[in-house]
Amino acid sequence: TLLQFCCTKPMTTMTFFRSTSTAALLLVALLLGSSSVAARKNECQDIKDLKELRNLLKEHDVFVTLIDDDDLAEENKKAYDELCNRLTATPSERVGSLAMGKIKVTKENRKVAKVLLGEDDAKTLKDKGPEYFAILKNAALSTPEEAIRFQGEEKSADPLTDFIAEKIPDTGRLGTWVYSLDHFDTLASLFVQAEPDTFWRKALAYCAKGLTYTMQIRTETKPIADIYANAMMKSIDSAEYFKKQVERLEKMLENDANKMSLQKKEELTQKIHTLQKFTEPKEVTKETYWKFFTQVVMTLLSMVLLPPLLLMSVYSMIFGEDEEEPKEKKVASDEEVKKDEVTKDSQ
Numbered sequence: 001t002l003l004q005f006c007c008t009k010p011m012t013t014m015t016f017f018r019s020t021s022t023a024a025l026l027l028v029a030l031l032l033g034s035s036s037v038a039a040r041k042n043e044c045q046d047i048k049d050l051k052e053l054r055n056l057l058k059e060h061d062v063f064v065t066l067i068d069d070d071d072l073a074e075e076n077k078k079a080y081d082e083l084c085n086r087l088t089a090t091p092s093e094r095v096g097s098l099a100m101g102k103i104k105v106t107k108e109n110r111k112v113a114k115v116l117l118g119e120d121d122a123k124t125l126k127d128k129g130p131e132y133f134a135i136l137k138n139a140a141l142s143t144p145e146e147a148i149r150f151q152g153e154e155k156s157a158d159p160l161t162d163f164i165a166e167k168i169p170d171t172g173r174l175g176t177w178v179y180s181l182d183h184f185d186t187l188a189s190l191f192v193q194a195e196p197d198t199f200w201r202k203a204l205a206y207c208a209k210g211l212t213y214t215m216q217i218r219t220e221t222k223p224i225a226d227i228y229a230n231a232m233m234k235s236i237d238s239a240e241y242f243k244k245q246v247e248r249l250e251k252m253l254e255n256d257a258n259k260m261s262l263q264k265k266e267e268l269t270q271k272i273h274t275l276q277k278f279t280e281p282k283e284v285t286k287e288t289y290w291k292f293f294t295q296v297v298m299t300l301l302s303m304v305l306l307p308p309l310l311l312m313s314v315y316s317m318i319f320g321e322d323e324e325e326p327k328e329k330k331v332a333s334d335e336e337v338k339k340d341e342v343t344k345d346s347q
Contacts, residue, residue: 042092044084047101049109054141060099061168062135064147066116068126069104080130082157086175091263094172097137098164116147132160134167180277181221184208184228186292189281197237205232207296214299227274235278242278249275 105113113122132150139146152159165173194201208229215222235241
């Protein structure tokens with residue numbers, strides 16, 4: 001409209017300034033609008049009713065908390081508040097298309113409870129406490145089956161976070177991505193106890209590398225296991241590697257924090273946390289050692305023995321029946337010979 005106005009009507013100086021300022025204001029409004037949408041993406045939102053939920057599902061996968069408006073129990077609010085904090089702390093790359101919100105069920109919007117829970121369960125919402133649902137994008141919500149209901153007994157932030165990661169494929173685990181892996185912590189402790197450039201140290205490093213190949217590629221623990229294994233491989237002949245790396249990464253995090261994305265900060269924090277398992281190793285008891293050793297041996301043996309066993313089973317499935325065909329033919333031919341002999345004798 002503004003372009004048509006500028007091109008079709010003669011412009012005075014005043015008209016030009018008015019049109020230019022209007023365009024500038026429109027541009028600022030668009031920028032502010034887009035930034036507010038981006039900001040809201042990583043924040044929980046209040047969803048009023050079924051219509052608003054369906055509109056949200058046109059562009060997002062949705063995790064929704066359904067809670068009775070008269071439910072004042074403090075413990076029923078803690079899990080949702082903690083999930084919202086984790087959502088805010090999660091990099092947008094890992095949030096994906098997820099939107100998270102809460103619906104307070106009142107007399108006016110009780111239809112949403114009937115759709116998600118069914119007629120009978122909707123009546124008991126206040127008594128049973130909040131219900132949680134993962135709903136995939138473009139769901140019509142014509143039946144309760146379209147909303148995946150959380151069935152766990154413990155309605156706290158940790159199992160709900162696992163539920164979101166499992167049921168909404170495009171979303172990773174919410175919250176700060178800093179984890180430890182128990183088996184690899186044990187490996188780290190044994191590794192730093194071994195002298196540099198020795199057979200035992202090399203064996204532990206290759207053991208860690210081998211264990212990473214047993215993990216599914218798309219799991220969240222696989223990149224962390226790779227940090228442990230790669231650190232061991234790079235420090236087989238060095239006792240100072242881990243300390244130097246921790247100092248370097250901490251300086252990087254301190255000096256360049258303002259220039260980094262949230263995801264980059266998270267990755268560096270995870271690396272520092274993992275490398276500190278080598279600079280501050282945990283104590284390994286005999287019981288822990290033998291439990292770890294047994295599990296590692298079983299895992300590595302399965303890697304070695306499973307492929308040949310699978311090949312043998314496939315081979316027997318394909319060729320097993322064919323091997324018995326000659327025997328059947330031989331039996332058949334023997335019977336034919338006997339019949340021929342009897343026929344000759346009778347003649």
